[in-house]
Amino acid sequence: MRWKINDSVDRNAVRTLQEQLQVNELIATLLVQRGIETYEQARAFFRPSLADLHDPYLMKDMDKAVQRIESALENEERILVFGDYDVDGTTAVSLVSAYLKTLSDNIDTYIPDRYLEGYGISNKGIDYAEDNEFSLIIALDCGIKSIDKIDYAKAKGIDFIICDHHLPGDEVPGAVAVLDAKQKDCNYPYKELCGCGVGFKLIQALGRNRNQTTEDLVSYLDLVATAIAADIVPITGENRILAHFGLQVINSNPRPGLLALKKAYSISEFTITDVVFKFAPKINAAGRIKHGNYAVKLLSEFDLEQALEFAKEIDEFNSHRKDLDKEITIQALQQIEDNNEIDFATSVVYDPSWHKGVIGIVASRLIETHYRPTLVFTKSGNYLAASARSVKGFDVYEALEACSEHLIQFGGHMYAAGMTISEENYPKFKTHFEEVVKQTMPEELKEPEILIDAILDFNDLDDKTLRILKQFEPHGPENMTPVFLTPNVFDTGNAQGLGKNNEHLKMFVKQDNSKPFPAIAFGKGNLYLETRNLRLMNLVYSLSENQWKDKVTLQLQVKDFNFC
Structure with a gap:
């Protein structure tokens, strides 16, 4: 994954806010990144009030x-x-x-x-x-x-x-x-x-x-x-x-x-x-x-x-939905492989039997394996219907607009869309969509990007900082969970696989003489032997809480890492 450090903040605004709030540079930086530059804005952010709702x-x-x-x-x-x-x-x-x-x-x-x-x-x-x-x-x-x-x-x-x-x-x-x-x-x-x-x-x-x-x-x-x-x-x-x-x-x-x-x-x-x-x-x-x-x-x-x-009842519907999207995702990935489309700029797949209610989820799942704009088609009455999903920075709606001569109708936005097409137009559309994306998608968008909010030393994760970071919640668009980079980290020697098939990686990581922090890296279980031998790594992560029964502990949720 591409790592991009957010270094676009106004350092003067950070210093001013630091003085006004009496907080450390990290907290002030994270606030300014979120457009919060004054004491009043910070008060409204940290102390939400029903009185601030608009008439x-x-x-x-x-x-x-x-x-x-x-x-x-x-x-x-x-x-x-x-x-x-x-x-x-x-x-x-x-x-x-x-x-x-x-x-x-x-x-x-x-x-x-x-x-x-x-x-x-x-x-x-x-x-x-x-x-x-x-x-x-x-x-x-x-x-x-x-x-x-x-x-x-x-x-x-x-x-x-x-x-x-x-x-x-x-x-x-x-x-x-x-x-x-x-x-x-x-x-x-x-x-x-x-x-x-x-x-x-x-x-x-x-x-x-x-x-x-x-x-x-x-x-x-x-x-x-x-x-x-x-x-x-x-x-x-x-x-x-x-x-x-x-x-x-x-x-x-x-x-x-x-x-x-x-x-x-x-x-x-x-x-x-x-x-x-x-x-x-x-x-x-x-x-x-x-x-x-x-x-x-x-x-x-x-x-x-x-x-x-x-x-x-709803649990049963959801279980059925999970089974369906898992089964269809496997079939769709196989279709991409069978059609020799692994190296294509797009994933466009179709099966008349696929359940229309889950094709949007399947499109998102396919992007996890083949990171590129993705369309999943199924039969819908006399036509084919599809859900489209895109990757960060690429406007799939615009790409569909460029191919609209083949479509009956389409709608949506930059990252998600839906469309209807006649079955005889599907091959022409698929070829045209691949050409459009290949010609218009910049090279740097073909790889997922992690935006890093700040470089952080483990010794700076004191109780006060953690308490303030907790008050940044609730997280979501335009106030995402902060992502940190800590260099020269090593596992204490207790790394192990986690999950039914050891597909996840559980580590206890330190930096120099810091205390160890538990960390989990989903989908990285195959690397546990490499991390056990005290190899230094650069770690990109967010902070999360692990709840087990009544006990809540701090845990690093690893986004990516590389060995030094």
Whole structure:
């Protein structure tokens, strides 16, 4: 892997912040790297406060949305809460419907079928609303580009409120209200809310009419934190505040559905990473394998025994999902080998039997072996559908755009996309996509890069520094877990393989006369004999906590190392 040291910080800003906060150079450097250069910014970073959340009425159309919902409540209209089938969508639907159910019995939910309806607002969902006499639909985590669908609903006398966080197109749907901070004419100060976050702003605004403060709504933040973690949005500004307090709810008094998921793990305190890797795949598995409704049922359930039953079902979906993506990944890797495509610039694979719900995961898995832009195709009705994943720095959406003559439709962003193609166009597209990537992808992007925040001596890892580093959590985009480089490290002679097949490497490492630190290097178990003989190495790692029963210990999570 390529190592790149982040040396672009303003050293004057570091020195100034060091003096203002009375912290060491390492802490000040890490803060400045994250755009924090003043005492006030540092206070807001280290001491998140609900009082720093923005007024929800700063969001364009919030007044219209609240007015229309209040009118529906007053007139006892039926309200349908509609959302996407992923974690952000299902948590948002659970949040908004749970709040509205405290005000009315005329509330129901709708999650589209991933395979029959696809992503976003669907005609089938609107027909369901008409058949069941819903006059208002609140769409969460989708809708910002559903111009024709909103027109279709209008013709049936159904109003829409859209709560989305995706980038709008040139035209905005003609809904009663469109809540999306990314609209050009929306002056809301924070632009990076997830769909569930926009849903929370909506209930914040509704709560104001009932003399409810943000503190009265804190119990909903376990859902918001789960969505923030799963949707990989920046953990800055409002998202940091919502995630901070949401994690407190998850760890102290989560709703029964999340408590049921938690009970599968002997972890005393969940971090944002735990939410990403333990909650999110299970909640997502419902929509991938069966239906997103199962996730909403779990997240909306208030009886723990029933929630445990729902969690058991979702566990089974997730186990099936894991089996599927493992099996398909093996088949896809074999296909690459059989086709003599090991040295290609891209991985493009296809099998009509592959499960559409896991092809995005498989694309990510393939990149772990063949680090390059990857597309996984399967049969979908009369066409082929694919999920695309990219590598750091390469815009796969642009590459697809260059090949769009072969595609029926495509959408997405720089690192992930989806597309539909006719089967007869697949060979031509595959050849064209390979040519485009080969010609446009710079050589340095063909190798994964590790961005190193700072060079660190082990002797500088004192208790105060570790305590402050802990307060950098929750981590996520734009506030990633700091990565350090420590040179001239050696194992004390106790290195060993770890895991069922000794695939991981456990070490106890020192630098000069420092105390030893436990370190784990995933997937490096084959190197344990080489590390045992006190060979000096340069170690790139992040700090993590290893929880075993009630004991929590510091552990270095190794990203990469090389021998001196």
